[in-house]
Amino acid sequence: MGKNYSLPADHELFPEGTSRCSLTKFSIWMGLVGAVALWGLYAAFRVLAEGLGVTGLDDYFGFGLWITFDLAVIALGAGAFFTGLLRYILNIDPLKNIINLTVIIGFICYSGAMLILVLDVGQPIRAWFGYWHANVHSMLTEVIFCITCYLIVLIIEYIPLILEQKQLNRIPVLHHLAHNLHVWMPLFAGIGAFLSTFHQGSLGGMYGVLFGRPYVLRDGFFIWPWTFFLFVISAVGSGPVFTVLIATLMEKMTGKKLVSWEIKSLMGKIAGAMLLVYLVFKFADTYAWAVDVLPRSGLTFDQNFYQTIYGKWLLWSELFLCGVVPCIILLTPKLRNTPALFYSAALLDCIGITINRYVFTVQALAMPVMPFDSWETYAPNWAEWGASALVLAYGAIILSLSYRYLPVFPQERALNATKSN
């Protein structure tokens, strides 16, 4: 059989029945992303070599862009555990068409967050102390436990997809391993849902327990402040649509249909429903904070905001523009099924959750608690942006390689066959 030279050089590695761009085009794309990654690697090198003094962080802002970035990607990566829960435990079968992508995004988000934490922690070589000298009273201990364990679960969920690569899958032992891992997937989905729920919650709990910071202090249920529950629900209210946005971005870049509109709409409906639950609690929580936590700390509502940088517009945007508005769109069939509105709602939803994580991380630290102290402002510097860009580039590389060589989208063949007819 003669070779078909019109196909890309690596076409034997492509998923069955799919076409991909030329290897040259792909290499140029990887080169561009690689250049961003190199810049980020340089920033990471400087931080590890010289210490965190090269960042814009200071003694008032011990947490900054990186922690905001971590919290945001972990929330947006929640599509993985929540879709897994719905697909494998609650048997919502259509979600099988997007579950692979949620797993990859989850893996990128969590491994990326780990990468950032290696830089953000002052003594990364001591990171294992979190297990060895664990303080069971600290919410951060639970975060360390659950995030590391959940990353292992995500790797286990990702492995069968890698093994299903056309050439690898021809090796009998790998084929059987992938098959058996699929059989056990509901178990891992269950473990993942458990671990993820707890660390999403603990990330919120980390702030709610800070009784020295009335801006984030919350009462709660038993040992868990309300922020524990709010962080879990907000993550599942945004993670699914983040996955849809990534899928759509990939469609725009590849010029192919990858996920059917029905699946996207279903993900939007699920996120919208969870967003509604979240907003009910979030409004109640904000009200209780304003009329109870603040007055008993001797503070007024207005004292929690400062000029434009930490102004009330952030709160109102989070609650209304990026909360109520996308919730209405995602839950109203007519609006949801209008693509422009749907994607706008998905984007607003993700922005809202990012604002929430930002204000809980940065504004909480900017606000003076001692009356004679003053508001301080924080702006990340190049090293922090660079390292964050490294994670984005790393994510783009993983996604690009996965799309090119792995059978990520079960609907791809059918959708594109229909398109060409």
Added chain:
Amino acid sequence: METKEFTIKWGMAIDLDKCTGCGACMVACQAENNLAPIADASNKIKVMNWITVYELSNGKPYPEHDVAYLPRPCQQCGHPPCVSVCPVIATDKNEEGGIVSQVTPRCIGCRYCMAACPYHARYFNWRDPVWPGGLEKALTPDVSVRPRGVVEKCTFCHHRWMAAKDKAIVEGRDPMDLPEGEYVTSCTEACPNGAITFGDLNNEEHEVAKLASSKYAHRLLERLGADTQVYYVSRREWVLRQLDNYLEDEKVKG
């Protein structure tokens, strides 16, 4: 909220009407506790001072204008916001005397304790310590220097207490019953006006215990419930009012 109690409770009373804001306490602390000088100290919230002097103003124009200076060491909270949050127990409230410890060889540098402390009493080593011009020869031998990447804070010159206890043991005295003044912090010693009084808050004979029970003594951010071991004394109402957050219609407690 539970507060840890000890037989001895080392504490401080700082008279804000005596403090002139000279900063001798800050300098003494830096020398005593081996705080490395910082090459670029232009960003004041990236500079390490275990005790920092804040300036308070009554906000009124001349001639009613008035200022006060408030030295802020670690408040050694009875119910510390920083201890429960540390994921690796690198800080603890578990030793007789009630000093909140900081175990720098165990600290992973996550800075969660810094986020938890409303007093900004915790500092991070942003860079490697550098001792220019042979300054390392003047280091206090009893105080470990810290590497970059860990959090540190005022320890009430804990090494001085260790030394005082050792001395008492050698002399055949009870190390848990030190006479007043045998153990004091370097800032207490350095204050030219005697604004800082240090001693055992549980010992009624100690001057600090008497000052702390005065109606003019308030603690910083008392309503948050951290139950601190540092008291501030002032006879000026506006100064006392700035020690905590009050709503407009609320009166200063005490």
